[in-house]
Amino acid sequence: EMANMVLNDASALKKPLVSILEPSKASHTFSMTKVICTLGPSSRDTDTLEAMLEEGMTAARFDFSGGDSMYHQETLNNLRKAMMNTRKLCAVIMDTSGPEVTIQNPENKRIEIKSGQEITLTSDTSKALTGDLFPVSFPDLAAHATPGVQVFVGQYLFTGSETSSVYLTVKRIEGNDVVCESHNGATLEGQMMTVHISNVKNSLPILTPGDESNIKLFGKQNNIDFLSLSFCRSVADINTAREVLDAAGLQHTQILCKIESKEGLQNLKDIVESPLVYGCIVSRGNLGIDIPAEKMFLTQKAVLQMCNMAGKPAIMTRVVDTMTDTPRPTRAEATDVANAVLDGADCIMLGAETVRGKYPVQAVRTIVKICLESEKVFDYASFYRVVLDSQIDKGGVILSHEDSLASSAVRAADKVGAALIIGFTETGRTGRLLSKYRPPMPILIVVVPRLVSNSISWTFSGDHAARQALLHRGTLPLLADPMMGSKAGGAEDDSILQFAVSRAHSMGLVKAGDHVVVSQRVSTDAIVKVVTVGLDVPLNNHKLVKGQFGSEANLLSLAEKVAATADY
Numbered sequence: 072e073m074a075n076m077v078l079n080d081a082s083a084l085k086k087p088l089v090s091i092l093e094p095s096k097a098s099h100t101f102s103m104t105k106v107i108c109t110l111g112p113s114s115r116d117t118d119t120l121e122a123m124l125e126e127g128m129t130a131a132r133f134d135f136s137g138g139d140s141m142y143h144q145e146t147l148n149n150l151r152k153a154m155m156n157t158r159k160l161c162a163v164i165m166d167t168s169g170p171e172v173t174i175q176n177p178e179n180k181r182i183e184i185k186s187g188q189e190i191t192l193t194s195d196t197s198k199a200l201t202g203d204l205f206p207v208s209f210p211d212l213a214a215h216a217t218p219g220v221q222v223f224v225g226q227y228l229f230t231g232s233e234t235s236s237v238y239l240t241v242k243r244i245e246g247n248d249v250v251c252e253s254h255n256g257a258t259l260e261g262q263m264m265t266v267h268i269s270n271v272k273n274s275l276p277i278l279t280p281g282d283e284s285n286i287k288l289f290g291k292q293n294n295i296d297f298l299s300l301s302f303c304r305s306v307a308d309i310n311t312a313r314e315v316l317d318a319a320g321l322q323h324t325q326i327l328c329k330i331e332s333k334e335g336l337q338n339l340k341d342i343v344e345s346p347l348v349y350g351c352i353v354s355r356g357n358l359g360i361d362i363p364a365e366k367m368f369l370t371q372k373a374v375l376q377m378c379n380m381a382g383k384p385a386i387m388t389r390v391v392d393t394m395t396d397t398p399r400p401t402r403a404e405a406t407d408v409a410n411a412v413l414d415g416a417d418c419i420m421l422g423a424e425t426v427r428g429k430y431p432v433q434a435v436r437t438i439v440k441i442c443l444e445s446e447k448v449f450d451y452a453s454f455y456r457v458v459l460d461s462q463i464d465k466g467g468v469i470l471s472h473e474d475s476l477a478s479s480a481v482r483a484a485d486k487v488g489a490a491l492i493i494g495f496t497e498t499g500r501t502g503r504l505l506s507k508y509r510p511p512m513p514i515l516i517v518v519v520p521r522l523v524s525n526s527i528s529w530t531f532s533g534d535h536a537a538r539q540a541l542l543h544r545g546t547l548p549l550l551a552d553p554m555m556g557s558k559a560g561g562a563e564d565d566s567i568l569q570f571a572v573s574r575a576h577s578m579g580l581v582k583a584g585d586h587v588v589v590s591q592r593v594s595t596d597a598i599v600k601v602v603t604v605g606l607d608v609p610l611n612n613h614k615l616v617k618g619q620f621g622s623e624a625n626l627l628s629l630a631e632k633v634a635a636t637a638d639y
Contacts, residue, residue, distance in 0.1 A: 102442040103513070103545040105129040105418040106435055107164065107386065109228075111137070111426030115146040120153035122432040123425070127439040129541040130162035132299065132420065133289075135282065136171060137227060137263065140289045147293060160548060162296045162538040164327065165289065167282040167312075169301030170275030172209045172266040174224065176200055182259040184237050192222070192239075192249040192266075207266050215271045216241050216249045223267040223360045226260065228423040234258060267360045270333060277308035278315060287319045295324050296538045299352060303328035305338045306345050313347050323535040325349035327386070330374060331357035343377050350384030350542060352420065359389075375415045379454075380461045382507030384417040384542040391421070391437065395428040405441055412445035415454070417506070417544040451511040455481060458508055472597075477504035480590045480599045484510050487601055490585040493571050497521050499536035499548075501590060506543035513580055514546045517571045520553040549574060565608070572608045583610055 107130040108114060108123055131150055133143045147163065154161055175196070176182075182202050184190070192205050194212045205224065209215075216222075218241050225236025235258065239251035277300065278286075286298070298321075300312050309326060316324050328335075328342050331354035335342065342348060353374050355367070362370050371387070378385035390408050391400040400408075408419060419442065424434040455478075462474050470478065484492050492514045494501040502516035518540070520533035533550055540548035551567055568589060575581045583605035590599050602608050 101513075101547070102127055102439045103446050104412050104416060104442040105542060105544065106438050106442075107132055107418050107420040107542075108425040108431070108435060109134055109166075109420070109422045110146050110150070113428050114425045114431040115149055117149045117152050117156070119431060120150050121157050123435050124153055124157045124159040124161060126432055126435040128161065128435050130164055130297075130418070132164040132166055134166040134426070135285050135289075136166070136168045136173075136301075140285055143289060144293075160538060160541060162541045163293065164297040164299050165285070165295045166299040167285075167301045168279050169277055169282065169303075169329075170273045170279075171301060172207055172268065172273070172275075173227075174200065174205050174207055174264040174266060176260070176262050176264060179260060179262050184253050184255075184257045184259060186253060186256045188253045189242075190237075190239060190251050190253055191245075192216075192251060194247050205266075209266070209268075209273075209275070211274055212268075213244050213247045213249055216244065216268060218243060220271065221269040221360070222249075222251055223269075224259065224264055225257075227263050227265050228356075228426055235260070265357075267357050269361050272334060273302065273304070273332070277303070277311050283315055286315055286321070290316070290321055290324065291319045294535075295321065296535060297325050297327050297349065297542075299327045299329055301329050301354075302331055302335070302357075303342060304332065304334040306341050306347075309342065309345055309347050325539060327352055327384075329354045331361075333361045336362075336370065336374075339374065339377060343381050343383060348383065349539070350386060350417070351378050352386040352388060355387070355389040356422075371411075372414055375411075378417075379415040379507075380458060382458075382503055384544075385415060386418040386420050386542070387411040387416040388420045388422060390419055391424055391434060394430055394434045394437065395423045398430050398433055400437060405437075408438060408441045409445040412442050413449060415509075418542055449509075449511075451485070451509055454509045455485075473500070473504055474507075476590060476597055476599060477501070478508050480505060480588050481508040481510040483599060483601060484512060484586075484588040487586045487588070489588045489601070490581045490604075491515055491575055492588045492590065493517060493568070493575070495519055495567065495571075495589075495591040496536065497533065499540050502540045502546050502548070503543055505590065506546050510545060512545075515571060515575050515580065516540045516546050516548045517551050517567065518548060519551050519567070547578070547580075568602075568608055572602075572604055572610065576604065576610055 106127050108128045109132040114120065114123060133147065150161060180200060190203050190205060192207050192212060194207060194210050196206045196208060198204060198206045200206060220241045222239040222241060223236065224239065237257040237259065238254040240254065241249055241251050243250050298312060298316060300308065303309065309328065312326055326348055327350050328348050329352040330336060330339065343351060351374060353371055359367055375385045391404045393401050393404060411419065419438050421434055425431040428434060459478055462470050480492055489512055491512055492505055492510055494505050494514060495517050496502055497519050499518065502514060505514045518533045518537040537548040537550045540546045551570060572581065572587065581587060581604045585604045587602050587604060588599065589602060604610055
């Protein structure tokens with residue numbers, strides 16, 4: 072059923088072709104699907120970062136497979152300046168090296184490879200890199216490789232171009248060496264090249280000593296929002312990462328698992344269902360080497376669906392590789408991005424396009440435009456039904472209390488034609504659940520800070536929850552004034568609702584007369600209500616038009632619309 076959810080009643084296809092070709096008018100000014108950018112040489116100065124934030128970047132990935140802590144610290148400092156200048160929030164993702172197999176090329180030699188050439192891979196890293204000898208960082212290479220196995224060698228964050236990557240087949244094993252034959256000519260360069268051996272179990276530790284050191288130093292110093300766990304293979308890997316984060320005092324840092332091997336796919340259900348996992352990254356670069364090309368689309372859909380049903384962010388990578396060198400994507404790439412959105416992706420992640428690409432700002436702008444178009448024809452109603460049905464097993468078990476509230480808020484918003492959903496939260500969980508049911512309108516997540524004491528000092532929580540909400544489709548996080556919040560989990564007076572509606576108005580999300588669905592906690596009760604901007608909630612300094620909760624006729628009209636939901 073999920074696979075058939077493509078277009079919203081195929082509405083776009085029912086229009087005359089001429090109307091489809093007309094300039095688009097977006098219902099709102101931002102993409103519901105989020106954009107994550109990997110920062111590097113092309114995207115680390117303040118001016119470029121400001122432009123990327125303005126275009127729609129919502130999270131920045133710091134890839135520790137390249138660059139040291141000092142380099143990434145300089146980049147992060149520039150990002151913070153850019154956030155201050157643009158007043159845009161951006162989450163910080165630290166990406167580990169993990170058990171990645173690499174070839175080090177510190178002298179940045181250009182290695183020319185010919186088709187049919189014999190190349191030896193050796194686990195003896197003391198040997199020098201030459202045109203026919205590649206020292207790789209995998210001690211058990213010869214024990215795991217067998218004749219016929221496919222091997223990929225290419226520039227880090229390779230784009231798949233045959234001029235910068237080579238495909239090999241293992242011919243024979245000679246002691247600790249693996250002799251291969253190349254299938255194509257290529258020019259290999261860069262200080263580090265990545266090696267992927269298909270269908271071989273990687274026994275290296277999930278975190279390198281360098282990863283652990285970077286978490287304790289860079290991670291702790293910057294209180295990172297997310298740790299991206301490269302080459303995650305099992306729940307055991309997740310437990311290891313969680314222990315390291317907790318030991319470093321990073322209890323608020325959440326884990327994103329990168330699915331980039333067959334082993335990770337085989338354990339996908341356990342990984343997604345782990346309470347320690349916040350979301351998953353479909354790392355299509357490496358995964359596409361382990362999986363046959365004709366199976367990749369199905370693999371992608373399966374991972375996205377599993378994350379969608381669990382209400383966890385699903386992040387898609389490797390989408391517009393050609394924009395590393397060109398100002399626009401290919402037709403296939405543009406369609407690929409759109410299909411990822413229609414399949415349920417929460418985020419699109421850019422890699423080489425923003426790390427070393429010539430057009431990092433244009434890449435973000437392009438992704439946002441494609442997402443906006445795709446979101447117009449997304450089948451929100453069908454998605455809602457599929458997710459709702461998935462939460463109720465065949466035995467008729469009722470929804471959890473939290474899912475019931477979230478699904479009711481989304482259903483009510485759809486029925487009354489609300490312009491916005493507002494959710495109040497301390498932990499960010501309300502926003503995650505609302506996003507899970509994919510409302511067609513934006514979700515303003517108001518994070519209410521909480522006073523926290525460690526008996527030595529007093530601090531306010533909430534900043535992590537606000538930034539982490541940036542990875543969920545449709546959410547717009549907002550950190551409230553801590554003096555507005557009342558008791559844990561909610562707002563007991565209307566001042567915080569007034570604040571939220573006023574901010575939504577200033578952001579262009581609502582106007583006078585618009586309906587807004589509110590999910591909040593009042594005292595010990597969790598409620599969902601419908602309010603009208605300028606009627607039930609004053610707009611800025613304007614007074615209410617009619618009473619505290621609007622006119623009787625207005626309430627009746629809204630009640631009738633909400634009641635007409637039996638079909639859901």
